[in-house]
Amino acid sequence: MNKTVYSISAFSILLIIPPAVMLFAGWHWQPSESTESLKWLYWLTETAGLPYSLITSAVLLVLALVICQPTKANIIKWMIVIICCILVGQGIKGVVKNTFQEPRPYVVWLEENYDVSSSDFYELKRKQRVDVIKEVVKRNQQVPSWQRKHWQAETGYSFPSGHVLFAAGWALLLIGLFWQRRQYALAIVIAVWAEGIVFSRLLLGMHWPSDVIVSIIISAVLAMVACRLLQTQIRITSKE
Template identity: 45%
Template structure:
């Protein structure tokens, strides 16, 4: 197996440690308390939530180009591959969500606590879902940012689009930046991705299996994108002494 593929698969194993640990611990999300560390996790989620996700994407594209310092044509091809990888993940996510139609944890909780039928909830248009969430939570002492986030994120859960976005970038960094010595950047991007994954669980937006599936899809996309980058972008050739590290 090529060294690049081994690195990406190792990165996948690192990313799935969190959801696997949550599943093994039998932890279940409950909106009973809002500790101080929940707000930083919310801001991590916001780095992926639109419209901030577009800014994050642009920053990471620029970061990759700055590190790799390739010529104009390879740089344009690399931008195309990075954008295509992220868009492909989001497209696959949308198709699976509509087919599986798994409710979010907070929606299941609303059904249990407020007699809001999950089936009826998802039969409503998105604007009416948001209005229903606002109505049901009006008497609860929820942080405004959490209430607003729930009102905005009323779609299905499986798989996690936020995780797919962040995990794809982390695995692309492992495949493209790590062998070229930019390991601090890889560690920072991977840590950010793990934080985004944790935020999706802590905010009641996803189940552990949502994160696992998203990471698996991201791994397949990253393997293909990095393989193409090595062949299409001549400026990305790995030095011989690093090709098998």
């Protein structure tokens, strides 16, 4: 189990380092002339958001079962533990978002540049928020249409990041399971994907560095708990 904890902890730190550097450097999201070149990040971030996250989950769940090969008697238990690990993260996200009610970076940018009060923005119904974004942002040539539509699809609060909770949750859980089985290449590929999601949320104006850092920490704790439960199942099976 120590090897699992160490691998999850080590990769959590690696995921946290870039946003931590941005946080302490005082990085603040702003649109730029190079925004159009970031469209690939939009497609990447979609793998961690509905509806495509369902496909991602199915692929990663099958991968986990194929690599770890739990006994037939324990497959359902494994599926329940893994799925609950991800769903609990999303449940935490919903509670914390509604508690802290932090505006997204792009909403703060609208407030600073177009006199769109963030408090008034979040008092509007979802469709009204979409209309505000559509009307205001279409006047800015630095914000491409695909990014504006992405904002329109996600008008909720910022803290923490549901996308990062999803990606880091899957990545750290699978790293914990794969590392002890010496599936190092797979673990690294999944970690790179999760780090890509982290950057996409920051560079697309959806989250602050603190949002993704906290999301990674929550994901690490959930991954350790899930791995602990799965390790218990392995020991029980081996005794039988």
